[in-house]
Amino acid sequence: MFSEDTILLLYEITDVLIAGLSTGSVYALMAVGMTLVYGVTKAFNFAYGDFFNMGGYFAWILMFGIGFQFGGYVTVLIVVMPLMFLVGYALEKLMVAPLRKRADWENKVMMLTLGLALFLTSLYTVVFGVRMKSLPPILEGTLEVGQLVFSYQDILIFVMSIGGIMVFGWMLNNTRIGMAVKAVAQNPIGAKIVGIPKERIFASTFAISTVMVGFGGILLSQKWFINPMSGGTIMVKAWVVTAFGGMGSIRGGLYAAFIIGLLEAFVGWLFGMSYSIIALFILLLATLVIRPQGLMGKGD
Amino acid sequence: MRLKHMAIIIGVAYGIMALLPLLVGDIRFLMNILIMCLIWAVVASCWDVMMGFAGIFSFGQVAFFVMGAYCSGILAIEHHVTPVLSILIAGLFTAGMGVLVGLPCLRLAGPYVALVTFGVHMALQPTLRGEIGIALGSGGSVGLLTIPPINIFGYSFSSANIVPTFYLTLLVSLACALVIMFVIKSYWGVAFLALKDSQDFAMSLGISAFKYKLMVFALTSFLTGIIGAYYGHFYGVLSFRMLDLDLFSILMVMMLVGGLGHYPGSIIGAFLVVAGSELMAPLGAYRAVTMGALVVILVLALPNGVMGFFLKRASDRAPSG
Numbered sequence: 001m002f003s004e005d006t007i008l009l010l011y012e013i014t015d016v017l018i019a020g021l022s023t024g025s026v027y028a029l030m031a032v033g034m035t036l037v038y039g040v041t042k043a044f045n046f047a048y049g050d051f052f053n054m055g056g057y058f059a060w061i062l063m064f065g066i067g068f069q070f071g072g073y074v075t076v077l078i079v080v081m082p083l084m085f086l087v088g089y090a091l092e093k094l095m096v097a098p099l100r101k102r103a104d105w106e107n108k109v110m111m112l113t114l115g116l117a118l119f120l121t122s123l124y125t126v127v128f129g130v131r132m133k134s135l136p137p138i139l140e141g142t143l144e145v146g147q148l149v150f151s152y153q154d155i156l157i158f159v160m161s162i163g164g165i166m167v168f169g170w171m172l173n174n175t176r177i178g179m180a181v182k183a184v185a186q187n188p189i190g191a192k193i194v195g196i197p198k199e200r201i202f203a204s205t206f207a208i209s210t211v212m213v214g215f216g217g218i219l220l221s222q223k224w225f226i227n228p229m230s231g232g233t234i235m236v237k238a239w240v241v242t243a244f245g246g247m248g249s250i251r252g253g254l255y256a257a258f259i260i261g262l263l264e265a266f267v268g269w270l271f272g273m274s275y276s277i278i279a280l281f282i283l284l285l286a287t288l289v290i291r292p293q294g295l296m297g298k299g300d
Numbered sequence: 301m302r303l304k305h306m307a308i309i310i311g312v313a314y315g316i317m318a319l320l321p322l323l324v325g326d327i328r329f330l331m332n333i334l335i336m337c338l339i340w341a342v343v344a345s346c347w348d349v350m351m352g353f354a355g356i357f358s359f360g361q362v363a364f365f366v367m368g369a370y371c372s373g374i375l376a377i378e379h380h381v382t383p384v385l386s387i388l389i390a391g392l393f394t395a396g397m398g399v400l401v402g403l404p405c406l407r408l409a410g411p412y413v414a415l416v417t418f419g420v421h422m423a424l425q426p427t428l429r430g431e432i433g434i435a436l437g438s439g440g441s442v443g444l445l446t447i448p449p450i451n452i453f454g455y456s457f458s459s460a461n462i463v464p465t466f467y468l469t470l471l472v473s474l475a476c477a478l479v480i481m482f483v484i485k486s487y488w489g490v491a492f493l494a495l496k497d498s499q500d501f502a503m504s505l506g507i508s509a510f511k512y513k514l515m516v517f518a519l520t521s522f523l524t525g526i527i528g529a530y531y532g533h534f535y536g537v538l539s540f541r542m543l544d545l546d547l548f549s550i551l552m553v554m555m556l557v558g559g560l561g562h563y564p565g566s567i568i569g570a571f572l573v574v575a576g577s578e579l580m581a582p583l584g585a586y587r588a589v590t591m592g593a594l595v596v597i598l599v600l601a602l603p604n605g606v607m608g609f610f611l612k613r614a615s616d617r618a619p620s621g
Contacts, residue, residue: 099599236418236422
């Protein structure tokens with residue numbers, strides 16, 4: 001049979017695997033939001049990672065800043081999600097929409113959102129301090145199957161983010177606003193002709209992606225802490241997942257998110273966390289060279 | 301803008317700079333700021349050539365600057381190379397890295413290029429801090445502390461004799477500015493602009509996108525690397541903290557104040573923003589917040605920067621010219 005050491009190693013690998021899967025599921029959520037906003041509005045959001053932190057900070061403010069802990073995370077979600085929607089909608093209307101009329105507005109949007117990212121990052125540092133904030137786990141306790149130990153937190157993060165994606169997918173295919181979003185993505189002019197309010201759809205799409213990444217922020221901040229400076233890294237990760245999975249393909253994003261979540265967990269376990277961003281960067285370059293359209297992307 | 305006008309603006313800006321030490325030459329703090337103005341002017345101009353003229357949306361300029369600085373610093377400390385030579389080697393090294401980064405970017409569209417170059421920026425910090433960097437001699441999380449000053453024929457240009465150092469910086473910076481000016485006004489510059497406006501049409505006229513885009517990467521990263529190496533030797537210490545977002549946002553504000561694609565503008569933008577950012581020093585941590593907000597406001601309100609503003613005024617006054 002296996003020696004004691006081998007079994008311990010196997011348990012350790014299982015732990016890493018579980019961590020990778022639960023992180024990966026949140027990445028999937030973020031990648032879907034990103035693919036949506038870029039696919040529909042062609043606006044690339046450099047502040048995406050800072051909205052991730054914004055979700056975490058809103059939850060922290062509610063639970064510890066104000067001290068309102070009644071209902072736990074249910075209340076947090078009920079309060080923070082609409083708040084994120086409002087923030088996203090207002091930002092799109094105030095900042096991105098005025099740029100649409102200009103020549104090469106896509107580049108201008110990138111500069112603007114990068115400025116926004118710098119602004120938010122330093123704002124978080126000033127307001128909340130450089131020290132990381134932590135959120136309590138959504139569920140305490142562990143589930144033990146034989147010798148394997150799963151924490152309820154990991155399981156719930158996994159279930160909630162996959163559930164979030166499924167709700168989103170259902171909305172996109174079955175509700176009026178979802179179909180309008182799809183119509184605008186396929187043919188903006190045609191959508192306008194049949195009377196779909198394009199500007200409002202753009203703003204809503206931006207807002208929905210903000211909600212998704214904020215939701216991801218609330219979920220993952222319990223495991224990772226909220227780091228004011230981490231916005232850039234998270235944005236790069238979300239974008240690597242999106243590019244690796246293929247732009248505009250939700251299923252590709254899903255596979256890519258799990259592959260990258262696992263890759264990151266194993267690279268972190270083997271070489272240390274600081275190498276994970278290097279590994280991701282190499283993966284991104286390899287993807288772009290070998291298969292620029294990504295895993296499931298349609299290509300041009 | 302015509303070559304004559306560019307030359308006049310550059311001449312006036314650098315002329316004023318050259319006169320300032322007569323007034324404040326014995327205040328070391330102010331001289332340091334002036335030297336920083338000259339250094340950042342080059343970096344901002346290079347970034348402007350990349351984004352405003354060639355239309356390549358690269359966010360890797362700070363990374364190239366740091367690469368150049370570290371390369372020259374490591375050469376001088378570990379391998380005892382004379383600073384002037386090590387600066388040139390650093391420039392060539394950075395140019396090579398620029399071409400390496402540029403190669404995958406050639407096939408990519410806007411946001412992908414932005415992301416790959418931003419990825420270079422993000423990946424550089426753990427590389428310098430981690431074991432790879434330590435093996436190369438980057439000093440890990442301490443950074444480089446004892447970079448020797450530039451030494452020409454036994455005369456050392458350090459912050460001890462700051463006025464001569466200032467004039468050396470002025471010469472280097474002016475040389476870079478003139479190189480950029482002539483490149484923009486030469487056949488290359490026209491090719492960059494043509495590729496930016498319509499790549500397909502430019503290529504149908506026989507302009508090789510491959511060649512010119514790589515050239516932009518090589519040229520801008522060469523100049524940025526040289527000035528980064530110069531910065532390292534002047535400052536004497538280097539830390540990976542330079543890759544934090546502060547510097548990045550200040551550089552972006554410089555470029556936006558000057559006006560994207562309005563070349564000598566970024567030089568004036570750099571002068572204004574370095575001075576302005578020193579004036580904002582009492583704001584403390586809020587300075588970075590202000591810089592971020594400024595980027596947003598400038599993109600929205602002043603799309604062509606100071607330069608575009610004045611050019612518009614000028615063309616309003618004389619519609620025929």
